[in-house]
Amino acid sequence: MPIPRRIVLGLLAGALALPVAARAAPLSEDALRTAPFETIVEAARGGTVNFFLWGGDDRINAYVSGPLAEALKAEYGITLNRVGVADTAEVVNQILSEQEAGVTDGGAVDLVWINGENFRTLKTGGLLLCGYAERLPNARFVDWSDPSIANDFGTPVDGCEVPWSKAxxxxxxxxxxxxxxxxxxxxxxxxxxxxxxxxxxxxxxxxxxxxxxxxxxxxxxxxxxxxxxxxxxxxxxxxxxxxxxxxxxxxxxxxxxxxxxxxxxxxxxxxxxxxxxxxxxxxxxxxxxxxxxxxxxxxxxxxxxxxxxxxxxTSYVAVPFNAANKAAALVLANHLLSPAEQLRKADPAVWGMATALDLDRLTPAEAEAFRALPRHPAVIADEDLAxxxxxxxxxxxxxxxxxxxxxxxxx
Amino acid sequence: MTAFGAALPRRAGALVRRAAARPQGFAARSALALLLVLLVAPFLPVVVWSVTRAWFYPAIVPQTLDLSAWTSVFSATSGVPAALGRSVLIALSATGLAMLFGVPAGRALALHRFPGRRLVEVLVLAPLVVPPLAVAMGLHAVFLKIGLAGTVPGVVLAHIIPTLPYVILVSASVFSAFDTGLEDQARSLGATPSQVLRHVTVPLLAPGLAVAALFAFLVSWSQYGLTLLVGSGRVPTMPLILMQFVTAGRQDVAGAIAVLTVLPGVLALVLSARILAAAAARERTTS
Structure with a gap:
């Protein structure tokens, strides 16, 4: 079956050339830590954020790909690409492989839902963007002195991840x-x-x-x-x-x-x-x-x-050192901390995951909205757990x- | 048949010849029906899981019929419809490329003697012997450097590794049973090259090559580790999404996804069976 060589070569070259796409110049790491948040929002506008998280619950998937993605698109013009994984360790391995391959920019993961050993592995390996977490505008709703926020399974958070939910x-x-x-x-x-x-x-x-x-x-x-x-x-x-x-x-x-x-x-x-x-x-x-x-x-x-x-x-979201879309990841991390988004996530009809915010730092009306959330009869009352x-x-x-x-x- | 052709493709070759030699379509059809039953029977509980909920011991049969797993799978936010399309695209592309390289290689190995042929045969088999995950890790590192990791073309290229040996082995077997003398005969009776191709070469080879393509499609379709690694998780195919729900213990959603995952395979099988049956019919009318 003779196939002209130049067709074979052409197909190969085409396949190889496809993924090479141009990327806008991103903000420097220092800028991400020091620039006013509006600058970061501007840099992120129109971009995409690849959010890696455990994908085994259709309710979580529906929330992240649905209302959360829509809010991010409407407010910041950012497209949220939910990447489901069977185990967060896969994401850690991905970032480690990228580091070994020398991929210091344009990594696959922009934001990852993480805590515990996975966080420790990435933090001790110097594989996370750090120093931005407490500077996010919505970080003011978080009690960073709370030991269960400041430490992730005993590993100091040190501004390398942003709390999302308590469990x-x-x-x-x-x-x-x-x-x-x-x-x-x-x-x-x-x-x-x-x-x-x-x-x-x-x-x-x-x-x-x-x-x-x-x-x-x-x-x-x-x-x-x-x-x-x-x-x-x-x-x-x-x-x-x-x-x-x-x-x-x-x-x-x-x-x-x-x-x-x-x-x-x-x-x-x-x-x-x-x-x-x-x-x-x-x-x-x-x-x-x-x-x-x-x-x-x-x-x-x-x-x-x-x-x-x-x-x-507490579970957190973190930005890898080589994330391709760091600005968009920061905007998403900040958005996840907003009282409105935390309230939506805490609603059992949506997901029901307990807020990472300190209710004392919210307006009385906002705090009341959290307290008034319905509870599924199968779920223990939050006060009893606290x-x-x-x-x-x-x-x-x-x-x-x-x-x-x-x-x-x-x- | 060469020693090489006698290895794995014996079954495939035998299948082709047997189907072609059948005096009647009835036996072929029954064999196909049996094959489909064997494929589908273990699958029935999965189908049941997908349309029920709250099915606990000691209930023998499901207590409620519920389509919420299917609703959730087909919702725009589940990513399943997109993954289904992506899986089809990847498996078809990988099959096409594997056929493009594998069929000429199979022909060369079956019909030509050349120095180093033994070595080539061993190399062709290598992907079946070396653990695919070990290859995938190395490939992932290389693809990361050249920007192919996490892309559909990267995953397609990676899928050529496990699919190519099947295509080469099956087509070597097909070509080793192919008598080029028939082409010469047709030519000597005055057939033009295009007539030879249309009436002799393609009809003789199509059934075998359909089997080769079927193998390639199914092997690509069922890749998990290779897709996960080389795709950097960003190329979610059906097996990847299925795994997420299986590990989470969601039999309902996993059941629905599993049904969708198996459909293209069954479709490919039925299509190739059709081609085989058509070849058998042609055999009857010409002999």
Whole structure:
């Protein structure tokens, strides 16, 4: 089958030339940190922002691609391109590969929804734009001195990311099956032993399963204070002995006698929905409401937090060092912090994610609007969570606890 | 058939010859029906998942019929319709390019003896042996440097890697069973070159090449890791979006996306089966 060589070469050249498109000269990094915000808005106008975020919830997708994108277009003329990912670690790998390939400008990611280990990896690698966060006009609504804002899983934020939402750990039960759930960790562990096979947890390093194990760890260590601050091997060893012992002893009472664990939270959710176990949990209790709404959980699902304390974290948005559209990313980050957009996101009919703003810094009318938001009956009241909130452990503690669990319990 | 042609494409070659040799279309049609059932049967629960909600144990059958997964999938904000179009574009382009390079290569390997042929055969098979993800990582780094990462053309070029071996192997098998003497006979009976092509070469080769194209299309269609890496996540094809909902435990939406993901594959299969059946029919009328 003879094909003229010049056709083959022409096609190849065409394919290679396509992606090479001209880009307007962007603002310098210094300008992004020092220029008046109006300058940044002007530079961003008419551009595009590639927003990378977990794509596994059609409600979140619909919110970001719908009202959020429309507002950004209407107010700033910026096109929001939502890029869904199955795991935020993929985005971290993308940025790391770009750095290794020497792509210092024109990177794929403009803004990423991030926290915890992923943030630490990027920050310690010097792969984030820093120093702009507190200068955003809407940053005045944020209490930057709040330790749960200033630290992301123990890593100081240092103006390298912008808070977006708050989340606190809660457990879900089916009120049709369990009338009154045990509300302290000690009572809960007793319940598990009294009801063999009716509980299990997602195996670390699953994000949520790992958070449950940290609650057990804090309980075994005698409180969150025992594990606060920087990682300390001696303190870890003392707590680990008790905590892993406790989890080991619990195994025979778990689902399938603890011979196997769900590998991710989706599996645990399914076990719960199908009445194979009586509890599931999540770091973001709004998913229980969303789960009832989209038919993943029974209508009678309710949630609660442990009286002895529940872990709290904040999730953020961050701009990579090599983002192609930094100005547009900053405009989006600022827009996400506006009271109106935060209110829309906090509405359970839209998403229901708790605001990262400090209500005391809003006008009384704005603050009242947040307080008046309806709550899905499956979702624990925010006040009940706020009362019990405990700061997250630093990422070193978190990693040591996960590693220890995998070695000693998960084997 | 050369030793090379005897490797993977034996099944494909046999399929072509068997379909062509069928005295009747009935057996071919039953085989096709069986194949479709085998393809579709494991898929039925997925279809059911996509049109139900709140289906919990111990209910044996779904309690409610609900189309909200489909509504959400087809909404403008889901990105699924765009991903479907993108997947088709990428798979068709990758198939076209793979055929462009693979068919001549297959012909050369089947019909010509040349120094270093063994080495070329090994190299052709290499993408099937080397883990594709390892190749993808290196390719991603190169594409990042030349600006191809995160673009549709970049993903198309990357998809040539896993598709090309199938095209070359299948077309080598097709050409090894192809008797160039038939072309000579037609010419000696006075056929013009275009008549030879139209009435001899294409009818003889089309069924086999359709199988090659089908392989290429399906292999490209189902790429996940390669698309994710080389596309920098910015080229969301159907498998990428499907994965997001599967890992999130959303059987309803994942079910709907899975149904849409499998349709083009079935369509491609039916089309190639048609071509094979037509070839068989032609065989009957001419013999």
């Amino acid at each position: 606190r750990f809660a457990l879900a039960y089916d009120s049709a099956r369990t009338a009154e759930p045990p509300k302290t960790m000690a009572a809960f562990l007793d319940w598990v032993r009294a009801n063999p096979g009716r509980f299990t947890y997602a195996a670390p390093p699953d994000f949520n399963g790992s958070a449950f194990v940290r609650h057990v760890f804090m309980h075994a260590a005698g409180g969150a204070e025992a594990l606060s601050g920087p990682f300390d091997q001696a303190r870890f060893d003392a707590a680990a002995e008790k905590a892993y012992g406790l989890l080991d002893d619990l195994e025979p009472f778990l689902w399938r006698e603890g011979r196997t664990y769900p590998t991710d939270i989706a599996q645990l959710n399914q076990l719960f929905a199908n009445s194979e176990v009586d509890f599931t949990f999540n770091y973001e209790p709004t998913v229980f409401g969303a789960g009832v709404a989209d038919g993943r959980f029974p209508e009678t699902t309710r949630s609660f937090a442990f009286d002895d304390g529940t872990l709290a974290n 009362d019990r909130a405990m700061a997250e452990l630093s990422a070193d503690w978190l990693e040591a606890i996960e590693k220890g669990w995998i070695e000693r319990v998960g084997r």
